[in-house]
Amino acid sequence: xxxxxxxxxxxxxxxxxxxxxxxxxxxxxxxxxxxxxxxxxxxxxxxxxxxxxxxxxxxxxxxxxxxxxxxxxxxxxxxxxxxxxxxxxxxxxxxxxxxxxxxxxxxxxxxxxxxxxxxxxxxxxxxxxxxxxxxxxxxxxxxxxxxxxxxxxxxxxxxxxxxxxxxxxxxxxxxxxxxxxxxxxxxxxxxxxxxxxxxxxxxxxxxxxxxxxxxxxxxxxxxxxxxxxxxxxxxxxxxxxxxxxxxxxxxxxxxxxxxxxxxxxxxxxxxxxxxxxxxxxxxxxxxxxxxxxxxxxxxxxxxxxxxxxxxxxxxxxxxxxxxxxxxxxxxxxxxxxxxxxx
Amino acid sequence: xxxxxxxxxxxxxxxxxxxxxxxxxxxxxxxxxxxxxxxxxxxxxxxxxxxxxxxxxxxxxxxxxxxxxxxxxxxxxxxxxxxxxxxxxxxxxxxxxxxxxxxxxxxxxxxxxxxxxxxxxxxxxxxxxxxxxxxxxxxxxxxxxxxxxxxxxxxxxxxxxxxxxxxxxxxxxxxxxxxxxxxxxxxxxxxxxxxxxxxxxxxxxxxxxxxxxxxxxxxxxxxxxxxxxxxxxxxxxxxxxxxxxxxxxxxxxxxxxxxxxxxxxxxx
Ligand SMILES: Cc1cc2nc3c(=O)[nH]c(=O)nc-3n(C[C@H](O)[C@H](O)[C@H](O)COP(=O)(O)OP(=O)(O)OC[C@H]3O[C@@H](n4cnc5c(N)ncnc54)[C@H](O)[C@@H]3O)c2cc1C
Numbered sequence: 001x002x003x004x005x006x007x008x009x010x011x012x013x014x015x016x017x018x019x020x021x022x023x024x025x026x027x028x029x030x031x032x033x034x035x036x037x038x039x040x041x042x043x044x045x046x047x048x049x050x051x052x053x054x055x056x057x058x059x060x061x062x063x064x065x066x067x068x069x070x071x072x073x074x075x076x077x078x079x080x081x082x083x084x085x086x087x088x089x090x091x092x093x094x095x096x097x098x099x100x101x102x103x104x105x106x107x108x109x110x111x112x113x114x115x116x117x118x119x120x121x122x123x124x125x126x127x128x129x130x131x132x133x134x135x136x137x138x139x140x141x142x143x144x145x146x147x148x149x150x151x152x153x154x155x156x157x158x159x160x161x162x163x164x165x166x167x168x169x170x171x172x173x174x175x176x177x178x179x180x181x182x183x184x185x186x187x188x189x190x191x192x193x194x195x196x197x198x199x200x201x202x203x204x205x206x207x208x209x210x211x212x213x214x215x216x217x218x219x220x221x222x223x224x225x226x227x228x229x230x231x232x233x234x235x236x237x238x239x240x241x242x243x244x245x246x247x248x249x250x251x252x253x254x255x256x257x258x259x260x261x262x263x264x265x266x267x268x269x270x271x272x273x274x275x276x277x278x279x280x281x282x283x284x285x286x287x288x289x290x291x292x293x294x295x296x297x298x299x300x301x302x303x304x305x306x307x308x309x310x311x312x313x314x315x316x317x318x319x320x321x322x323x324x325x326x327x328x329x330x331x332x333x334x335x336x337x338x339x340x341x342x
Numbered sequence: 343x344x345x346x347x348x349x350x351x352x353x354x355x356x357x358x359x360x361x362x363x364x365x366x367x368x369x370x371x372x373x374x375x376x377x378x379x380x381x382x383x384x385x386x387x388x389x390x391x392x393x394x395x396x397x398x399x400x401x402x403x404x405x406x407x408x409x410x411x412x413x414x415x416x417x418x419x420x421x422x423x424x425x426x427x428x429x430x431x432x433x434x435x436x437x438x439x440x441x442x443x444x445x446x447x448x449x450x451x452x453x454x455x456x457x458x459x460x461x462x463x464x465x466x467x468x469x470x471x472x473x474x475x476x477x478x479x480x481x482x483x484x485x486x487x488x489x490x491x492x493x494x495x496x497x498x499x500x501x502x503x504x505x506x507x508x509x510x511x512x513x514x515x516x517x518x519x520x521x522x523x524x525x526x527x528x529x530x531x532x533x534x535x536x537x538x539x540x541x542x543x544x545x546x547x548x549x550x551x552x553x554x555x556x557x558x559x560x561x562x563x564x565x566x567x568x569x570x571x572x573x574x575x576x577x578x579x580x581x582x583x584x585x586x587x588x589x590x591x592x593x594x595x596x597x598x599x600x601x602x603x604x605x606x607x608x609x610x
Contacts, residue, residue, distance in 0.1 A: 073517075073523060074525070075485075075494060075495060075496035075497070076494040076495065076496075079494070099518065100498070100499060100515070100516065100517045100518055101517075103481055103498060104485070104496065104497075104498040104515075105485070105496075106482070106485075107445070107446075107480075107481070107482035107483070107484075107485040107486055108485035108486065108488065108489045108496070110446070110482075111446060111449075111485070111486045111489045111490075112489065116444070116446060116574065116575070117445075117446075117480075117482050118480070119480045119481055119482055120479065120480065120481075127578075132578055135480075136479065137364075137441045137442065137477070137478065137479065137580065138355075138356075138362050138373075138441055138476065138477055138479070139358070139476050139479050140479075141362050141582070142362070142363075142364045142580055142581060142582050142583075143580070143581055143582075143583060144371065144442070144577055144579070144580045145577065145578035145579045145580075146575065146576070146577060146578070147575075147576040147577075147578055148574050148575055148576065149573075149574035149576070150573070150574040182494065184494060185494060187494075187495055187527060187528040187529075188495050188525050188526065188527040188528070189525065189526050190523060190524070190525045191512075191524045191525060191526060192523075192524060193517060193521050193522065193523055193524070194514070194521065194522050194524055195519075195520070195521040195522075196520065196521075201519075201520065202520065203519055203520030204519070205518060205519055208608075209608055242608055254543075267520075268501070268537070268538035268540075269501075269516065269520045270520070271538070274358045274385070274476060275358075275385040275386065275476070275538070276538075283607070283608070285604065285608075292359075293358070293359065293361075294358040294359065300583075304607075305587070306604065306607065308600070312591060312593060316589065317589055317591055318586075318589070319586030319587050319588070319589055320587065320589070321587065321589055322587055322588075322589065322590065323589070323590045323592060324589055324590070324591050324592065325592045325595065325600045325604075326591065326592065326593045326594075327592075327595070327597060327600055328597065331597035332597045332600050332601050332604070333601075335597050335598055335600075335601035335602075336601040336604050336605055338601075339601055339602065339605045340605060
């Protein structure tokens, strides 16, 4: 009988993130599809409340690794914890949320287990008694449906791609798994997280809307001048007013390296596309951005798409957006901001 | 300052401006006309090479080696361009550059090539690479390279490294929500999978190009033929998504009206 382990980490406050509940949902349906059993494994500093969040998910048992050594996201200790849990579970399939923390270690853990890994999985099904995963290749340009013979098969699912399992809270009884940390496992110490100042925090993964700014915002306009300050105010005003997440084209964030006028709050972390992020939001609005293919592949997981561009022949018009407004984004967005605050 | 041996793992990918289409072959999926498509160094791997060169410059006596697996002819074409950018030596492996191959097997080949670098001193070794590729896009290769080389200090989606005089270094890794996790590592050896970093694109430098080509050409000539069998990996299908949307193009609508329509759509 197939055994499915869902491997989770707790957050800094001991809780389980939504992406963890999504992984439990995916793992549970995989176990059901295979007629197999489910085991939960959790590691982190404090794991009790994370385990309690999934106590009623129907798992055979809940394995845990907890303690100060496992509180921070560090390769050596996370990999050791994940490896120990996986070995204790003896699973054929290991499903995990594709968080930054997990993605750092899963491939190494798969190697230690003699298994294989697939990351950024967006679909998981059982066909003819065998699992099939969906994942994108060439930066979201083509979708592959993948099967593997090697076990264990580690499957890291993309956050937001699966429905979270809810209503599973309870009181978990955790079986502690011992981890023998190798010498040198603590050569790295995690100092903490640095975030932009609160008012400059523009990346909001949970926002309903992605607002993308393109290089047009800093280009010379009809009056022969560029209006960078006005662009900054308009963009930030909108992002704040609409509670949107802010994305950027590559051209716009690259300008700082080229000594051109820049929007001070944008970094490469905002960049969407081939060499940027592929965020997941229900809606996206592009402004002053041409919608070239290396940019537009970053919109794969944006459901409804609208764009504002002066150029009726821009990339968005070529079947990449649902609606293209051929208009001046300065004028439109200023008015939008007025409406949002009125 | 510390003397470092920086090895950069960097593959090649089709130029992102090209249209790509999959095709099923006898050994699995491939890109249509793959050998005809112009190639570039994988963008994140390129950032890591650029960062490696910058770090080597700041730490005199350091050396940068690029280990690259790809079809020999394509590697040659890409290296002609890359050689103009920053100083490095090349270890070339002749094999597939496809995104459909198994990353663990690719990692084993890269690790073997790194072990074979003459004068390799793991106490000075930093293994760099892109955190993900523009082909497989998985972010699963570098960790396995590190595992095989016995390196347990690994960092993913790195945007910055600050090496101290004692050889320890501070590293900034991307985490969710546009933030960075900051860690301090006691020193080499370590594996760093790079995101974009903070360096500008260096201009072409013909002098660096001349110097690089002296070692790159012989290295290409002796590129070791390799095979990636992707054992146990099967593709049920590979398809391009239905890309085209029925774009409604709205022209000649006053800004006020567009704004009202957008606000209504946002609030829906
Ligand atoms: C290897 C590689 C990787 C790449 N990766 C990425 C990536 O990850 N992400 C990415 O974005 N790009 C990427 N690109 C670059 C991409 O091909 C484009 O060059 C880039 O997206 C263009 O940015 P842009 O649309 O902001 O700028 P531009 O092409 O300069 O377009 C500006 C647009 O603004 C419009 N405009 C100007 N003023 C106004 C106004 N007042 N109102 C409305 N519209 C206005 C103009 O009509 C124009 O369409 C990559 C390219 C390569 C070669």
